Amino acid sequence: MSSIWVWVEQNDGAIQAISSEALGAGRALADALGTGLGALVFGQDIASVAQQVIQSGADTVYLCDHETLAEFRAEPYATLLSKLAGEHKPSAILAGATTSGRDVLSLAAVDLEAGLVPDCTALTVVDGQIKATRPVYAGKLISNILAEGEPMLLSLRSRAFPPAALDSARTGSVIAVEPAMAASEISVTLLGLEATEGAVSLTDAAIIVSGGRGVGGPEGFEPVRELAATLGAAMGASRAAVDAGWIPYAYQVGQTGKTVSPDLYIAGGISGAIQHLAGMRTSKVIVAINKDPEAPIFKLAHYGIVGDLFKIVPALTAEFRKRL
């Protein structure tokens, strides 16, 4: 059995959380298949990342440290990944289902004529073959997927797999590789990033506090925002609140927004349309606060309070402030 690979996303020399999860999942697959774990680390001035990756479970690191890879661009990253995969023939390649991970694997799947399974929530080995589980139809259904031929490309949903266990005694080898594209061959020019400051990313958040139609207007999100800030949580919204123009689309949770899976999801003034539930139903604990005791959200929730969110949510904020 040839090895399992993980494409590791790093930012300023630190492994991204989703890549630690992918290394953990990759290590588990490699152990189940009795093979090694390879990691691909591309960027500039990233030598320190290789050791973190080995401590996270990799046996071999393919490191490409080059100025053309300093900022992420899918084209040179994917072309290099495809070239290395063509040479070393891994049986599977994992990445986070981030905007970058999706792009890299989509390009590489064409280069390698390989099967690509996005947004995996579970990976198992059955009769020596990898079986990937992923939600389809906005999470209303689950699909188990097998690949024909190798490599099988898999992107992993954020927070679906535990992070890799760190072992500072682990050793591995680092292989320096050359980039696959010259600067002049790359078609995309980056013109700058306007960074989102301070906000907790919805898809990475351990706790999310969301507001819906019941918040009544843009100012109605203030108590939601305060509770989120108190808990170090991300703020979310239902489509109704986004469509009403009360909060930007980036906050939308649900079928045509973001799919989230936090430890705790607090829904204030969200009735629970099927499209919203599809985006948050895998949350570990769901709390619903709604004045309508018949609201569908209570069918999915673990804990519910029937009442006015403008009284309950500030009271929750005050209680958490006392106890945290």
Next chain:
Amino acid sequence: MHIVVCAKQTPSTTAVLAVQDGKVTWSDPGGSPDIANPWDEYAIEEAIRLKEQHGGTVTVISMGPDDAREALKTAIAMGCDEAVLISDDAMRGSDTLATSYVLSKAIEKLGDVDLVIFGRQAIDGDTGQTSIQTARRLGWTAFSFVSAIEELDVENRSITVTRAVEAGKLKAKAPLPAALSVLKDINEPRYPSFKGIRKATKYMSSDLRTWTAGDLAADIEKVGTAGSRIRWPEVYALPPKEGECTMVEGETPEAAAAALVDKLFEEKVI
């Protein structure tokens, strides 16, 4: 400018899904069970806006069974000029690798395409990767998660977009031809006019072209199950949530809040 929109017919967002032996069926007691994929309406709208600004033609293409016409009809009703259904029994069971091959062959057959626009993902398969794979097959640049087109420079043949990525808003530029997949915040799709709907009905009955694998000169080994590298033998509904919702009560909002916080500490999620 020749802009192509790749669109798909999907179950409605309120469809009730049933699954038996890995086969998914659906119905919608409240309305039409089949619709144009909601994300694709943003792609159609953006293409029409670019045409209004720069002139040219918008062609919508859709791969699917012979009766999968909702996406094409919606696109014509909104203002697209031409529609092509790509349908062939040999294409059944295509994964995104095979689908991207078929779409790339259709775009090559159209011939003079400058820009291809996709919705972010289809709400059935939810993969969001066909746009990127189609561009790769054509050898074009692909931009995913596009929230705005900053500039379409027809003269110098380039496009500048803003992409919504995890870290924020990323601006990038590439030469044409190119492919995009667009997000909801790129525009507000128009409702088809009465005249548009009439035009679409007429177009679908008399002008719609259908292309088969043979029309595309497609390698039959690269389409359908033969050209696919993944199989999905098991599809099933999520098991229903176990247990009832615990309703937390209190004399006052403060008391209810305190009781809920107790529960959440017990759950160890704080």
